[in-house]
Amino acid sequence: MPWHLIGQNLRAHKLRTLLTIGSLAVAVFLVCFLRTVVLGLEAGVVGSASNRLIVQSAVSLFVDLPLGYQSKIEGVPGVARVCKQQWFGGYFQDPSNFFAQFAVDGDRLLETFPEMQIVQGSEEAFRASPTQCLIGTGLAAKYGWKLGSRIPIIGTYFTRSDGKPWEFTVAALYESKSANVDNSTLWFHFKYLYESLVSKAAEGPLGVGVYVIRLAGGSDPVKVAGAVDALFDSGPLRVQTTSEAEFQRQFVTMMGSVQTFLGSIGGGVLFAIMLAVLNTMLLSFRQRFHEIGVLKALGFSDAVTFGMLLFESLGICACGGLLGVTASLASASYFARSMSTILPTFAITGATTAMGLGLAISIGVVAGLFPAWQAMRLECIDALRAEV
């Protein structure tokens, strides 16, 4: 195989080669990026704990449960602890500064979610007063919050009667050891929310979004879930108890269309790039028409001319693929940081880079095959007769 000829041909059309490599790099980068986003969306399911159950309304996640359910659920055999969890849905200064805030039972949070580990401050400090909060290290890093920082949160479902934002004081920073709990959440006391609502200092629904059950060791999650559901079978509000994984999957399913959307963007981009590479290769073949005839006259076989065009295409695509993968790896930490609040898990996996490279190479094969086949079939005398 005359490798240097392949190399020289690529170099001879530097601009064309570089543009093609560039477009491939962009496509591969995008695909790696999109796949990482999709994997990030699914991370909650993958990392879910098996010793937790979630109780939600059987009607919809958006229907709150009565406060009184907590003690009833706690009475079910196999249940070790029950923690309220209410979606707060506020924002810091501007709606674009979005991150999750949950109102929870402050004295039960950490035993329910042992994967959260306090790295600064203490649990005692958090429990000390209802306006204290616990934030993830990612959140702290993003906004420069420290222990003692006061965080004003503008409520959306829960608004304060005085029109001012809610305010929480950072008592501790946590770091999560598992993907199902991210490092970008603000946890605060349900008690604070409850008292504000009851005293009319704030307005909003008085209820609990979900109850998180921490199972006792050795208990059967299916049995416990059945027992909890049975508890409220006759009302007033029926519940649905699921594993944490199942619960998380709901969100992914809700995002389902997003994934399909991202997937089709990726697919469409790849297809367009494939056509672009094919076009480049056909152009290359047409320009090389005469040269291929000369090579055959010199004794190069049909197989070699086939290989030349194919390897040319593969070379371009492999370069583009490598470049795209490298770019995505190089920028991963930047994206992980800037998207930490909406997509806590953003890590480019080995499988993703392998997929990026694999796709680039597949494009190289697909786009190179037709021109290579034409080069193979080209009759030497026809090529030579076609005057240049």
Next chain:
Amino acid sequence: MAETIIELKRVTRSYRRGSETVSALQDFDLQVPVGAFRAIMGPSGSGKSTLLNLVGGLDRPDAGNVVVDGAELTGMSPAQLSRFRADRIGVIFQAFNLISVLTALQNVELPLLLHSLGRARRREQALRALKLVGMDDRIHHRPAQLSGGQEQRVAVARAFATDPKVILADEPTGELDRHAADSILDLLVLLNQEFGKTILMVTHDPRAAERAGAVIHLDKGQVDRIVPREPVSEQPAGR
């Protein structure tokens, strides 16, 4: 009488052009002895290029046999024909046909890639061929940086580098001025006389044809006549 290296027996080759069939060679017979230098002349369309293509295994006859250096080309597969060309044939074109992106040296090395030589041997052999044609001072030039005569000399080196038995040249001086043409013809004579290459050279130029041992005149796809060179010009009488 020297042994025959090229033999065409009752060869017919025609081409379809639209609905009509154009006959390029008809019932064509020819024998060329080893070490001969033959010029091929004839009007345009008389089948000269077709003859070279058949001998070089670039084209196949519709009927008849082509035997070159003991190899029967008619029954060969495309891959076998490629191998045959790589091993035994050197080609020189009217339009030089150097690969534009490669240097002179790389162009000459190109056919050597088809022979299992080491890198060093390949370079050495290419350099030797370039030296022979007097282009060893421009080995890193690309075709665009060379004159037509220089390009053709590189092409001669390329045809010769693999040490083929037969060299086929289709109007090698057709695009050259007198001076450049003469230097190419000198080289062909050298390859023929010093290296024993059998050469078939298509030409329109009677002065070029004079350098060959004999001229094969084609007409309408058949050999019209074969005219040996006059002994006078072959052996200039010393005074």
